[in-house]
Amino acid sequence: MEFVCNSCDHHHRGADAPWRCPRCGGAFDLRLEVDLRRQAIETGPPNLWRYAGALPPVPPEARVSLGEPVTPLVESTWAGVPVRFKLDYLFPTGSYKDRGNAVFVSVLRAAGVSAVVEDSSGNAGASLAAYCARAGIRCTIYAPADTSPAKLVQIRAYGAEVVAVPGSRAETARAVQVAAERTYYASHNWNPIFLHAMKTLAFEMCEQLGWRAPAAVVMPCGYGSVVLGAYLGFQDLVSAGLIDRLPRLVAVQAAACAPLYAAYRAEGRAPACSGHTLAEGIACAEPVRPERILEAIRASGGEVIAVSEDEILDGLRALAAQGLYVEPTSAVVAAAMSRLAGEGRLEPGTVAVLTGSGLKATEKLVRVLTTGTQVRF
Ligand SMILES: [Zn+2]
Incomplete structure (x- = not known):
C-alpha cells in the first residue's frame, strides 16, 4: 500500500496511514495491488471482505465488523422508467x-x-x-x-x-x-483508505447485476466519497475485465450549497454555501478533492445536478411512497431522477444510491413538516 500526494507527488509507504501529505499538506491518493477474480469473490464471505483483493490489506484477525451486509439492490420504477435502489442505509449505524x-x-x-x-x-x-x-x-x-x-x-x-x-x-x-x-x-474526507473501502459499492452493484455495469449511478455528493469511491471501484472492475465500461456517474448537490455544480458548469467556485439545506449531509462548501471528483464525472460521461429544497422534499415523499424512508440528504437522488425523467433523460437500468436512514432525521422532519399542530408528510 503506497500513499501518493495529489499535489507534490510525494510517496509514502507504510501502514501508518497519514491523513495528508506531510510535505505540502495535500490530499493523498492510494496505490494498491488489486486482485479481483470472479471465482475468489463468489466463494468469499457474504460481506464486503469478499472483495479483499481490491481493498487496503488487513489480516483477517484484525478486521472489525458489526455484521455489515451486502446491501440490497431493489428493482423499481421511477416515472415509468425501470430503475434500482441500492439500500446503503441498511448498515449497522444507519448510513453508508x-x-x-x-x-x-x-x-x-x-x-x-x-x-x-x-x-x-x-x-x-x-x-x-x-x-x-x-x-x-x-x-x-x-x-x-x-x-x-x-x-x-x-x-x-x-x-x-x-x-x-x-x-x-x-x-x-x-x-x-x-x-x-x-x-x-x-x-x-481526507484519508484515501475510506475512499478505497467505498469501491465495494461498485463491486456489489455489478456482482448483483450479474457482472454488468448499470447504465448510470445517481449519488448524493458533498465531499464526494460516494462518487469517488464508486468511480475507483468501477475502474478496478474494468481493469479486471469484469465489466466492459464505466456507468454514467451522476452527482447530486443541494442548490443551496453546490460548489461542485458551479465548477462543473464552469461558473467558477461558488463562494460558499449560500443558504440552508435540508440535505445537511452534503452541505460541504470546500470539498477536499474537487478536481478529482469532476474528472471522475467527466470520464464517465456523467454530470452534476443541483436540486432545490422543494424538489428534495418531493423526492423524499416519492421514495417513502415506495416504502423507502430515507433522510433528506439521500432524497436528492430521487429529486435528480425526477428532473432527468422530466427531460426524457432517465436511462432504464439507472441505480440510485440511498445513503442514510430516515430514522435519523425524523426529529428534523417533524420541525419542517409541522403546520399548526399537524405533521403532514
Ligand atoms: Zn504533497
Missing part, C-alpha cells in the same frame, strides 16, 4: 459510512492505533464511534458547540467523547487539526 469505516477502522487497528479524533456531528461521527467501540479504540469527536444535542446522542451512545467547539464549522476543523498533532486524525 459504515462501508468505509469497517475497512478504515480495521486498518487502524492493524496499525496499532489506540485513539482517534474526527470532526463530524453527523453520520460519519456516529459510524466512526461505533466501529471504534467495537475495536476498543478511544474516539473523540469535535463538533460545533451549537450542534443540536439530538445529533450527538448516537455518537455519545457508542461511548465516544464529544468536544464542543465554540464558533463556526471552520473553527471546529481548525481545532481538530490541532488535536491531530497528538492523536490520529481519522478523517474520512
Whole structure:
C-alpha cells in the first residue's frame, strides 16, 4: 500500500496511514495491488471482505465488523422508467459510512492505533464511534458547540467523547487539526483508505447485476466519497475485465450549497454555501478533492445536478411512497431522477444510491413538516 500526494507527488509507504501529505499538506491518493477474480469473490464471505483483493490489506484477525451486509439492490420504477435502489442505509449505524469505516477502522487497528479524533456531528461521527467501540479504540469527536444535542446522542451512545467547539464549522476543523498533532486524525474526507473501502459499492452493484455495469449511478455528493469511491471501484472492475465500461456517474448537490455544480458548469467556485439545506449531509462548501471528483464525472460521461429544497422534499415523499424512508440528504437522488425523467433523460437500468436512514432525521422532519399542530408528510 503506497500513499501518493495529489499535489507534490510525494510517496509514502507504510501502514501508518497519514491523513495528508506531510510535505505540502495535500490530499493523498492510494496505490494498491488489486486482485479481483470472479471465482475468489463468489466463494468469499457474504460481506464486503469478499472483495479483499481490491481493498487496503488487513489480516483477517484484525478486521472489525458489526455484521455489515451486502446491501440490497431493489428493482423499481421511477416515472415509468425501470430503475434500482441500492439500500446503503441498511448498515449497522444507519448510513453508508459504515462501508468505509469497517475497512478504515480495521486498518487502524492493524496499525496499532489506540485513539482517534474526527470532526463530524453527523453520520460519519456516529459510524466512526461505533466501529471504534467495537475495536476498543478511544474516539473523540469535535463538533460545533451549537450542534443540536439530538445529533450527538448516537455518537455519545457508542461511548465516544464529544468536544464542543465554540464558533463556526471552520473553527471546529481548525481545532481538530490541532488535536491531530497528538492523536490520529481519522478523517474520512481526507484519508484515501475510506475512499478505497467505498469501491465495494461498485463491486456489489455489478456482482448483483450479474457482472454488468448499470447504465448510470445517481449519488448524493458533498465531499464526494460516494462518487469517488464508486468511480475507483468501477475502474478496478474494468481493469479486471469484469465489466466492459464505466456507468454514467451522476452527482447530486443541494442548490443551496453546490460548489461542485458551479465548477462543473464552469461558473467558477461558488463562494460558499449560500443558504440552508435540508440535505445537511452534503452541505460541504470546500470539498477536499474537487478536481478529482469532476474528472471522475467527466470520464464517465456523467454530470452534476443541483436540486432545490422543494424538489428534495418531493423526492423524499416519492421514495417513502415506495416504502423507502430515507433522510433528506439521500432524497436528492430521487429529486435528480425526477428532473432527468422530466427531460426524457432517465436511462432504464439507472441505480440510485440511498445513503442514510430516515430514522435519523425524523426529529428534523417533524420541525419542517409541522403546520399548526399537524405533521403532514
Ligand atoms: Zn504533497
